[in-house]
Amino acid sequence: MPTHEQYNGIFLSTDSKFAGLLNIAGADSTLKLVGKSFWEHPETEYSDIHGMLNDGKKVSLLDCVLHGRKQHRFDENSQLESIFFPNYVVVGEEFIRSNEPVIQAIRYHFDNVNHLLSGHETFQTLRPNPTEIREILEMDHQHNDKIAEQYGWPKRPFKPQIGEHPHLLYFSGLWEIVASDTKIGKVSLTNRTSHSAGSAAGIGINNEVTANIEFTEPKTLDVATHALRTLHGLLELSLGHRQRYRWIELELTHRTKEPTHNRPQTARLYWSLCNERVKGDPAISLNDILLCPDLRPEEFAKVTTGWMNSAETMGDPRVRFATAFFGSYSINRIVGAANMFDLLPESHAPKTKEADASLNEAMLQCRKIFTDLPNSFARQSVLSTLGRIGKASLRDKIYHCCDKIIEAAGDKFPELYLPCNHAVLCRNHYVHGSKGSFDYQKNFTEFAFIVDTLEFVFAVSDLIDLGWDLRRWMNEGKSMTHSFGAYIINYPKNISRLKNLVSK
Numbered sequence: 317m318p319t320h321e322q323y324n325g326i327f328l329s330t331d332s333k334f335a336g337l338l339n340i341a342g343a344d345s346t347l348k349l350v351g352k353s354f355w356e357h358p359e360t361e362y363s364d365i366h367g368m369l370n371d372g373k374k375v376s377l378l379d380c381v382l383h384g385r386k387q388h389r390f391d392e393n394s395q396l397e398s399i400f401f402p403n404y405v406v407v408g409e410e411f412i413r414s415n416e417p418v419i420q421a422i423r424y425h426f427d428n429v430n431h432l433l434s435g436h437e438t439f440q441t442l443r444p445n446p447t448e449i450r451e452i453l454e455m456d457h458q459h460n461d462k463i464a465e466q467y468g469w470p471k472r473p474f475k476p477q478i479g480e481h482p483h484l485l486y487f488s489g490l491w492e493i494v495a496s497d498t499k500i501g502k503v504s505l506t507n508r509t510s511h512s513a514g515s516a517a518g519i520g521i522n523n524e525v526t527a528n529i530e531f532t533e534p535k536t537l538d539v540a541t542h543a544l545r546t547l548h549g550l551l552e553l554s555l556g557h558r559q560r561y562r563w564i565e566l567e568l569t570h571r572t573k574e575p576t577h578n579r580p581q582t583a584r585l586y587w588s589l590c591n592e593r594v595k596g597d598p599a600i601s602l603n604d605i606l607l608c609p610d611l612r613p614e615e616f617a618k619v620t621t622g623w624m625n626s627a628e629t630m631g632d633p634r635v636r637f638a639t640a641f642f643g644s645y646s647i648n649r650i651v652g653a654a655n656m657f658d659l660l661p662e663s664h665a666p667k668t669k670e671a672d673a674s675l676n677e678a679m680l681q682c683r684k685i686f687t688d689l690p691n692s693f694a695r696q697s698v699l700s701t702l703g704r705i706g707k708a709s710l711r712d713k714i715y716h717c718c719d720k721i722i723e724a725a726g727d728k729f730p731e732l733y734l735p736c737n738h739a740v741l742c743r744n745h746y747v748h749g750s751k752g753s754f755d756y757q758k759n760f761t762e763f764a765f766i767v768d769t770l771e772f773v774f775a776v777s778d779l780i781d782l783g784w785d786l787r788r789w790m791n792e793g794k795s796m797t798h799s800f801g802a803y804i805i806n807y808p809k810n811i812s813r814l815k816n817l818v819s820k
Contacts, residue, residue, distance in 0.1 A: 319563065319584060320407050326370040330411075334367075336397075338375070340405055345588045347377055347400040350388075355398040357382045365400065366411045378414040378537060379403035401588070404537060408583025410570045417534040420580060421501075421567035422544050425508075426559040429525045431600040432551065433493065433610045438507065439521065442484040449482040487521050494609040496617035498624035500543050501531040505609050527551065534569050541587065546627045549638055550620060553775060554606040556798035557598040558642045561590045593642070604798035606779065606789065615785065622782035630778070633659040641771050641799075645764050647746050653770035654743035657713040664781070665708045666716040711740050714770065717777035724786040729807060735814055736773065739766040754817050762817050765810040772803050 320340055327338040327347060336349040347365065349355050357363050362379040369375050377400070386397040404414075412418050444452070457474045464471045487509055495504035508524045529543050544564070552559050564585040572579050602608070609616040627634075633656045640652035689695050708716070714736045722732060738753050742763070745752035756763045780786055794801035 320369070320373075320405075320586065321563075323369070327367050327375070329365070329367045338367075338369070338377075338405075340586050343589055343592045345402055345405065345586070346383070347380065347402055349398045349400070350395050352394075352396065354385055354396045355400075357398065357400075362403070362414070364413050365402070369407070373407050374409060374411055376406040376408075376411050376413070377402035377404070378406065378412075403588055404541075405586040405588070406537070406566065406583050407586070408566075408568070409573065409581050410568070410583075412537070412568065412583070414537055417536050417539075418569045419531065419535045419537060419540040419566050420569055421528060421530040422540045422564065422585075423526050423528045423567070424544065424564040425524045425526050425562045426548070426551070427562060427594075427597070428555055428557070428559055428600055429505075429527065429551070430523075431555060431602060432505075432605055432608065433525060434602060434608070435523075435610065437610070438488045438490050438493075439523065440486045440488075442486050444482060444484055446478045446480065446482060449478055449484065450476060452484070453478075485519070485521055487523075493525070494613040494616055496621045496624075498621050499532075500624060501529055503547060503620055503624060504528045504530070530567075537585075540566070541585075543624070543627075546624060546631070547620075549634055550607075550623045552638065552642075553779075555600055556604065556606075556800065557596075557600065558594045560594040561587065564590075599797050601795050601797040603792060604795055604801045606784065606798070606800070615783065618783040619779060626782075629661045629663065633657070633774070634778070637771065637774055640767075641775070645760070645767060650739065650742050650763070650767050650770075651746055653767055653774070654710060654739065656770070656774045657710055657717070660713055664717075664778075665713050667708075710743075711737065714740065714773060717773045720777040720780050721773060721786065724780055725790065726787070728790060728804070731811055731815070732769070732773070734818075735766045735769040735811065738814065738818065739770045742766060759817060761810070762814050765814060768799065768803050772800060776800070 323338065323340040325338065327336045327349070329335070329349065329351075334349040334351040334355060336347060338348075339346050349365075355365070357380075362381060365377040365380050367375055367377075380400040380402045382398065383401050384399040386399070388395040388397060406412055453476045454474065457472075461471055463469070487507075491506050493505040493507060495502055497503075504527075506526050506528060508526045509521055510523075511519065511521045513519075527547060529540075529547060531540070531543075535543070548559065548561075564587060566583045566585050568581045568583060570581040572581050607616045607619055636652055636656045636659055640649050640656070643649050643652075686695050715733060718732050718736060721729060741750070741753045742756055744750045745756070754762065776784075776786060790804060794804055796802040796805060
C-alpha cells in the first residue's frame with residue numbers, strides 16, 4: 317500500500333472549516349490548522365482530529381496534544397492557527413477513533429528482523445542443468461496456457477532461451493515462518509515477498525519479514541500498540557539492540573469498497589514516538605540471537621506465548637529492564653537495573669519468610685508505638701520498614717533469580733552472587749547514601765560489570781521461566797554482537813578483577 321513517510325502536505329478538516337499543513341516526521345510531527353476560530357480542544361484530554369490529505373486519503377490523527385495557538389491578521393480579517401502534536405496518524409480508506417475497537421490485526425517490519433532468521437531453506441539459488449530448466453519452463457508454460465484458455469487471453473509461444481549454465485532464484489512458498497497462540501491472539505512471523513518482471517536489467521526476489529498479531533477480538537489503538545510494544549520488547553531482547561520500526565499496518569473491521577473483493581481494509585499507522593530512542597545500525601550475528609524462529613520454532617513459539625501471556629504481571633519490570641539495558645552506563649542505569657527486581661511480582665520472588673514468635677511480638681509492639689506517634693516522614697519510614705520484615709529483600713530476589721541461572725548453566729558462572737551483592741551495595745549507596753564497597757567512578761570496568769550482571773540475571777532468568785534453553789544457547793559458541801554473549805566471554809576476567817578490587 318502507498319506510504320506517507322515524511323509527508324508534508326495539505327490537510328482539510330472533515331467539515332471544511334479548517335485547512336492546514338500536516339507534517340508526518342516521527343517525534344517532529346505537527347498539524348497546523350487555520351480557520352476563523354481556534355480548533356475546539358478539551359483542556360484535560362487528548363483529542364482526535366479527522367480530515368483529508370491532498371492525495372484523497374482519509375487521515376485520523378489520534379491522541380493529539382495542543383502545542384500552541386497563533387493569530388494572523390490580514391487587514392480587517394484574522395486567521396487563527398492551532399498547532400498540535402499527533403501521537404498517532406492513521407491513513408486509510410475510513411476514519412477511526414482512539415476509543416473504537418476496530419483493529420483486527422497489527423503487522424509491522426523493523427530494521428533487523430531479518431537477522432532473527434537464517435532463511436537458507438526458504439530462499440536459494442539453484443543451478444539446474446539445461447534439460448532440467450527446460451522441463452521447469454515447459455511445465456510453467458503449460459500452466460499459463462490453461463489460464464489463458466480459461467479467460468480467453470491470447471497464448472504466448474514457447475521459445476525458451478537457455479544457456480549452458482542457467483541460474484534459478486527460488487522462494488519455497490513458505491509464507492508463515494512460525495506462529496504461537498496467546499491470550500490476546502495469534503502471534504506470527506511471515507514472509508512478504510515482492511519481485512518485478514524480468515528485464516535486461518535482471519530480476520530478483522525481495523522479502524520483508526513481518527511480525528503479526530491477529531487479535532481474538534477487535535481492539536482499540538491503545539490496546540493494539542501496547543501488545544505490539546510487548547512483542548517488540550521480546551524481539552529487541554533476542555537481538556540485543558533497540559530496533560527501529562520501519563512500517564506498521566493495521567487490519568480493520570471495515571470491509572473494502574472494491575465490488576470484486578470482500579476483504580478487511582488496511583491502514584498505515586505512523587506512531588510518532590516509537591523510534592525516539594533508537595540509535596545506530598548494530599552488527600548482529602545469527603549465532604548470538606537468543607531465539608531463532610526458523611531454526612528452533614518450538615522454543616520461539618513457547619517463549620513468545622509465555623512472554624505475551626505474562627505481560628500483565630511482568631510488564632513493569634520488563635519495561636524497566638529495557639529502559640536500563642539499552643542506556644548508557646550511569647547512576648540511573650544501576651538504580652534502574654536494581655529496580656527491575658523490586659518490581660517483580662510475588663510469583664517471581666522467593667517465598668515470604670515467617671518471623672519467629674519473639675520477633676513477631678517485637679514488631680507488634682514497635683508498630684503500636686509508632687502508630688500512636690504524630691504523622692511524620694520518619695514515622696512512615698519506620699512503619700514501612702516494619703511492614704517489610706519477613707518479605708523478600710532486593711538481595712533475596714536477585715539471588716533467587718541467580719539460582720535459576722546456576723541450575724541451568726552449571727559451573728559456567730562461579731561466584732555469581734558476588735557481583736550481585738556489590739550491585740545491591742552500589743544501588744544502596746546511590747539511593748540511600750550508604751557506604752559503597754569501592755569507588756564506582758574510578759573503577760568503571762567493575763562498575764559496568766555489576767550493572768551487566770543485574771541485567772543478565774534478570775533477563776536470562778525471565779527467559780528460563782518461559783522455556784528458553786540457556787545451556788544450549790551457550791554451547792553453540794558466542795561472539796560479542798549481543799551483550800549477553802560478551803558477558804559470557806568476559807565473565808572469567810571480570811569476576812577476577814572484581815574479587816581483586818574488593819579484597820583490597
